[in-house]
Amino acid sequence: MTIEKIQPASLFKRNVGGHVLYSHVVVASGEKLVFISGQLARDQNGDIVGPGDMRAQIRQVGENLKNALEAAGATLHDLVKTTTFVTDIDEFFKHVDVRHDYLGVGLPASTTVEVRRLSHPSLLVEIEAIALLKT
Numbered sequence: 001m002t003i004e005k006i007q008p009a010s011l012f013k014r015n016v017g018g019h020v021l022y023s024h025v026v027v028a029s030g031e032k033l034v035f036i037s038g039q040l041a042r043d044q045n046g047d048i049v050g051p052g053d054m055r056a057q058i059r060q061v062g063e064n065l066k067n068a069l070e071a072a073g074a075t076l077h078d079l080v081k082t083t084t085f086v087t088d089i090d091e092f093f094k095h096v097d098v099r100h101d102y103l104g105v106g107l108p109a110s111t112t113v114e115v116r117r118l119s120h121p122s123l124l125v126e127i128e129a130i131a132l133l134k135t
Contacts, residue, residue: 002027002028002029003026003027003028003078003080003132004026004027004028005023005025005026005107006023006024006025006026006027007020007023007024007025008024008025011024016093016096017096017097019096019097019100019104020104020107021096021099021100021110022082022103022107022108022109022110023107023108023109023110024109025109026080026081026108026109028080028132029132031133032132032133033130033131033132033133034069034072034074034078034130034131034132034133035128035129035130036065036068036069036072036128036129036130036131037068037128038085038126038127038128039061039064039065039068039126039127039128039129040061040064040118040119040120040123040125040126041056041057041058041060041061041064041123041124041125042060042064043060048120048122048123051122052122052124053124054086054088054091054092054094054095054124054125055094055095055098057123057124057125058092058095058098058099058102058125059098059101061125061126061127062098062099062101062102062103062127063102065102065127065129066102068129069129069131072131072133073133074131074132074133075105076102076103076105076106077105077106078106078131078132078133079103079105079106079108079129079130079131080106080108080109080130080131080132081108081109081110081129081130082103082108082109082110082111082127082128082129082130083110083111083112083113083127083128083129084099084110084111084112084113084125084126084127085112085113085114085115085118085125085126085127086112086113086114086115086124086125086126087114087115087116087117087118087123087124087125088114088124089112089114091124092112092124092125106131108129108130
């Protein structure tokens, strides 16, 4: 299994607070793909973590992604693509250091979209992911 991350010189690298936020291109080859459903800021009991606190919610979502990947035998290093939905993109970009703690490990290809609302009014961020499992 190989994962190659490419930052073409001809494309702008999004950098916030000294952190490159994603890889423009990820070339993955291997036998097993892992698809992780959108993870929300809910703890193991289903309680919302950090209502109104984007930083706390990004951290909880990161932990949930990590746990979901581990259940499939993968790690954050195996991420190849994430899609992030946020209710306030300006607030989200104030906390890229927390995002980078999780997604910066794998620096996957990434898309971030501002949405009007998630599945509960207290939820501010949701991340779905694809990883390539080592075979």
